Amino acid sequence: MPTTAPARQRKKSSSARRDDEAPIIPILARKVREVEQKAQKNKLGPTNRVKFQVIAFLVREERARVKGDESVSDGTRAELLKRLDGVATILAKTAARDTSLIQLLEVDQATTPVAKRMRRDWLLEAGVDLAPEELVIDDAKPKTAETAGPAIVSERAVRPEQVDARVESNPFLAPDLSKASACDHPRRRLDGWELMGPLYKAFALGSGGGSAVMPLPPVPEFDRLSPRGLAIMPHQSRMLESVREGHRSFLLADEPGLGKTAQSVLAASVANAYPLVVVVPNVVKMNWAREVQRWTPQRRATVIMGDGKDVDAFADVFIINYEILDRHIGWLAEIGLKGMVVDEAHFIKNLSSQRSQNVLALAQRLRDTVPNPLMMALTGTPLINDAEDFDAIWRFLNWADGTKPGDQLMERLDSTGYTPADKAFYPAARQAVIDLGIVRRRKKDVAKDLPDKLVADMPVQLDDEFGRSIAKAERELARRLADRYRRILEARGDRGLAPGEIDEDIVQLVAHGELEEAKAKDATGDNVFSMVRRIGQGKASLAADYAAQLQRSVGKVVFFAKHIDVMDTAERTLAEAGVKTVSIRGEQTAVARQAAIDAFNEDPAVGVIVCSLTAAGVGVNLQAASNVVLAELSWTAAEQTQAIDRVHRIGQDEPVTAWRIIAANTIDTKIAELIDQKEGLAARALDGEQTSDAPVESVQLAALKALLRDALQT
Missing domain, CATH: 3.40.50.10810 (Tandem AAA-ATPase domain)
Structure with missing residues (x-):
């Protein structure tokens, strides 16, 4: 026979008693953290925007209820209002990160059917008794503005001369009116x-x-x-x-x-x-x-x-x-x-x-x-x-x-x-x-006859003066992160950490702050973006030398880089090595770009094509080669895959190898590892593979966190 009575007789904690007074608050606290995490990753989709709106509405609603509830003691009321203010503070910080959310803070009611259902479900979870009219929610007709996009004609609109002739030549272009008129469908279970x-x-x-x-x-x-x-x-x-x-x-x-x-x-x-x-x-x-x-x-x-x-x-x-x-x-x-x-x-x-x-x-x-x-x-x-x-x-x-x-x-x-x-x-x-x-x-x-592809890392040592300056800048960045971590840890006091244990919440806070500053500065100063760019510059001639060696031994090679200066250095190095090149760059016309692709695929004298990752990473067929050199790393696994697959395509009859040039003993090595880990999302969603369900974060943020952890452990 179950013995549940002793559990009921236990003395409730003060937090449990407060939750009895306002059971919706723990739910709002949990939901607002979910929205905050999404905002930190710049991944606030429609569902989380609605969630943000409903949280804001319920905070106002609950605050008014608590203030007007005479059965609640003054001490309890003050504590509940403080907790609601905590939720509101997180909402405000999140809106400051994504200013498009600010207008949702001003909405004084859950207006859409989705928002109304979300509010209802949370209140029911909190054990609130709702009126019958709040339990049944009818769908309103969707707003066409949300799906149709902007006005069909923009201020920049043009109209080629032949268009009128085409429209007038076809008398059957009137809108189709044969579709059944919209009517209320029978209520569905969902x-x-x-x-x-x-x-x-x-x-x-x-x-x-x-x-x-x-x-x-x-x-x-x-x-x-x-x-x-x-x-x-x-x-x-x-x-x-x-x-x-x-x-x-x-x-x-x-x-x-x-x-x-x-x-x-x-x-x-x-x-x-x-x-x-x-x-x-x-x-x-x-x-x-x-x-x-x-x-x-x-x-x-x-x-x-x-x-x-x-x-x-x-x-x-x-x-x-x-x-x-x-x-x-x-x-x-x-x-x-x-x-x-x-x-x-x-x-x-x-x-x-x-x-x-x-x-x-x-x-x-x-x-x-x-x-x-x-x-x-x-x-x-x-x-x-x-x-x-x-x-x-x-x-x-x-x-x-x-x-x-x-x-x-x-x-x-x-x-x-x-x-x-x-x-x-x-x-x-x-x-x-x-x-x-x-x-x-x-x-x-x-495509059983399509050869497998191999991604092979080729470490290089940046041991010249430029390379030593990169190493010094990376040490300075790590020291700055570690100093911020220690200052925050000291300000927060003893958090019960064991000797040598790292507070991951503070690591996240420090890395995120550094990343936000780096985005504002972009490639200026010593930050993760400028660091990676300088590493690319340091690797440029080494990567080009390796491409020249490959070209002499295996034939045509595709060379990818992110930055124009890296491409320029590579082309100079290859020319000095006697290798004829063509290039694909973002500023080229479509005709010039296609001419470069044709020359690479058809002219035996052209040994290497030097490509921009962004300009040539999609829709380009370069299968005349079977070797790819990735001189600079991308921030996403998808961009790397797209680049390699310019060569690894139907019609390719040789094994494909992509050589990633990695600057040893730098943040470059960690970025390469993180890019490989990021491929798990597509594998789960589209290929049904069982992979880790760890939260997805940007490569930049993960790299900064890894750099900070290493600095704290040395």
Whole structure:
């Protein structure tokens, strides 16, 4: 027989008694810490913004209740108000970090259905008795401004001369009015639940395991799509068969090098989704035009440049880069688009950016005027730091609007029979999203003939005067961090630390403060950014020497760097070694860039191509080489992978080796380790691998923390 009476007879602690007086306060304290942690990583997505709003509202509501409750003693009231002020202080600090939150502090009520449900659920968790009208929350119609982005025509808008001729030549461009008018759907079981947070969590944890691939038809018996002389691969044909069967919404997340461009071009042909607009990074515009001509030679592509004066308005495929989309979005919305492809779709993950809003605005207009258009988001790296990076892509595909799932996803979630309170909800929810159109294949799964790639670290010693100055600056940075740590520890007094034990909270505080100062200064002074840049400068000639040695022994080599001065040094060193080079830089025109790529791939005399990580890290085919030299490290694993996969692609018939040049005995070594660790997020979310669920933090912050720990232990 259970013996619960003694537990009830125990004397309650003072904190427990205070919690009895205001049980919502511990919940608010826990929730505000969650929001604060997200803000520190610059990862405040829609769910956490709503959470911030609800916390602010409940703090005001609870403060008013405590002040007016005559049954509470003066001492208890003062303590409760002090704890509420603590929550409010954290809210204020968080809003100071992200000023877009300030307006949410001024909202005096939980206005949206999501906010109302969140408030209700927290109050119920606290054991508060709610009125019947507060228990049932009806969804309001979503605000179109949140999903449609900016006005369809911007101040910079232009209108090429041929556009009017195209519009007037087609009498069938009136908005489609055949869709059923909006009506109230029957109330669903999950209508009262906040679902976006659990959906992101399902991917962040890799719930259920397995690669994120929607059910695909088998490989067809005959290749009916490839033009003469070309052949699509089995994994590509399966995706295209799903288009043939009527599927029109895809997050094509195949690993880089598996032919996402070709699949998209052929998908448009299968779906007859013309006119088609393709939004791409500037560096790959010319390559997209080539791929359209290569795979669908019967179709015409036009590349939109600047003011669009040379646009072929009667083309089938319109290729435009993110930076100028706002100038052309107005007329693109008028020509009767039937499909839209967004290449390197992780570029739109920041919903506050103009390019993200432009893409979403055009996508919304397309859906408003065309029934079931072809919508494709392409990216081999859809997640950079957080599962909420999915948000903008899901909005683009109409799978969610940022506050709740779309109708199609909602039906799938409802049909699972689970709620977020059930453990089984998470694998079922992940699969429900995948089934909407996520296609993620890995090279090792679908391209058995594609050689494996090896990332090999090549340590170098910076032992000249410049190298010694770098080591001195790094020691000075470590000393400064350690001094700050000791001052804070002394000010806070004895925290019960054992001899030699490090207070990780203070380590986090010191490193974060240093990083914020460094961001303000960027490459000036002795900080983590200037340190890494100087290390890159110190490695430049050594990395170029190694590239020259490789070129003489293995043939063509791809050389990647982040900074222009490192590229300049590398080109001078290679020229002195008698190696002919070409380069890809951000300031080049598309024509000049393509000429450099062609020279490297086709001219036997060109031995090395010197590339900018940002300008040549995506959409460039350099498979004439099988060796890559990474002279400078990136801050993200995704950027490194993208660079290597310019060489490790379909058609490559040699093993690929990427040589990372690492400055020994410097912070460079730690950064390389941290980059490798960061690959775990994508593995969990997309490949179903079981990896550590440790919090994700920036490489810069982690490197500073490691530098501080080392200094404290010496």
